[in-house]
Amino acid sequence: MTIRHLRIFMAVCEHGGNVTKAAASLHMSQPAVSLAIRELETYYGVQLFERNGRHLKIAEAGRRLAVYAVSITGTFDDMEETMRSWETSGPLHVGASITIGSQFLPSYVSAFSARYPDSQVKAMVAPGALLEEKVLMNELDFALVEGAVHDSAFVSKRYMQDRLAMVLRPSARHLNRSVITLEEFRAMPFLLREKGSGTREVFDNAVEKAGFSVEPVWEAYSTTALLKAAEQGLGAAVLPYRMVVPALQSGRVIELVPEELDFTRSFHIIYQKHKHLTAAARDFIQLCIDYEMDYPLIHHSALE
Template sequence: MKIFLAVYKNDCNVTRAAESLSMSQPAVSLAIRELEEYYGVKLFERLGKRLQITQAGIMLSEYAVSISDLFESMEENVRDWEKGGRIRIGASLMIGTQLMPEYVKAFQVRYPGTDVRVKVEPQEYLEEKLLNSELDFALVEGAVQSPTLEAEPYMTDHLTVICSPDTGLRNRQMISMDEFRKMPLLLREKGSGTREAVDHVLTAAGYTPDPVWETFSSESLTCAVICGIGTAIIPYRMAAIPLRRKQVVEILVEGLEFTRYYSIVRHRKKHLTESAKNFIDLCRNYEMDYPTISFT
């Protein structure tokens, strides 16, 4: 198509078309002849000493212009895909709520030409999408279940125990494990990264939790604590604003420390574009590059 258009745009002059393409004249003539044989029509005809385009050639030129433009656009976009293109990122609920908006905002400032698509879902769904190549990578809170996926810890997270000020407890007051057992417990749902970390620590301490309230939302737990329904264990980032407003108090439980890691998860055989690698690097270094995170 490119050779055909070159001949047409050079006033049906094969010699000038060959020069514009850095090709030999016989090669151009052969390409035109093969195109005519393929479609079974004459695209050019010789009238005297000049080559003229036929009606079939004019019709083909209308399609050829669109095809050529589309092909050039495709080549340009494919070549630049590693630098720009689209990134498909998954995030578990806590990360998607508190961190991902900040990540994407910072990334778009650095790389404004990249199309970033985010899915915020429970981790089990994210792992399924990674296995089906529906995501390039995901940021999750819990341990990865599939051996086909690899996880790289990139951030330390601390969970905190919060209760209502109406309990009479002071902020950062230490209580015993026996006192803690008597408190109505509000927890995230089974299967979440937060619940997994909480159950691990409490089971190791000989306590099997029996929560009075379970939900997929840490915000829901915080609201329930503010209303005096019970005691919750949530990521410190989620408790920062209610603590600052003195709507809740943080308590320390003797012998308990809730620490976990956020991880970058990908399929072991997944090829990552330069854009995806750049986003991952931003996540790894975010706390150093952007030391204050706004949770407003």
């Protein structure tokens, strides 16, 4: 018994037992329709129709089968539509680190949803270590993280160049200055992201290479909180450049670049090595890659 048998059976029912009309509606021959009905009756060992020449009258067993046939064929059609469109309309589970999630992910999802209105994006914004776990557990299709992941279980693709900016409230002391010495830098009260974050890792690595370390006066998960603290004159916040552009343009903060320190970094897309990415997932990734072309990073470094 196949879906084809049920569709033929339903066509005969819909045409009041008229095999000729049922065959015409299915673009089949009358003998082929009659054969399919007999095969169904043989399969179940029941009489589905009472015969009167070319016309059939549905029997009690036929009425019972019709109830199931409507449900089964409807469910089958739903399955066909869902699975055939899965590559472009299935749900997409995306992870992003806190910086990327707060600064870029909303733009990515908005642009993607305009292109794939039937595909639901389920997002998770969390520290990079947790995102790696979720990708390995297949709870996320892929994740956008700060820095490369050196684990053979992942594919890690660079998709955007980024840099950190040290910003603080404008003051007469720093008027008309853009570069400071390492001694001045070390004396700053720092407002930093928490240990373990991608932003903090870039900062710590840079100062470690210069041969020293710093103890921040503030540590926070929230980049917004750190920027607000810098605007209030509580210290120097070291944050992703693209995030602080509006505050720089409005004059609420200024950027100072320390000599001999390199705060550049890359964002990466990670997913399982053997993960099948749907067409929608591949397009989302390409959208992220294209974003840097539309919003290029403005470099400002004492090393240049």
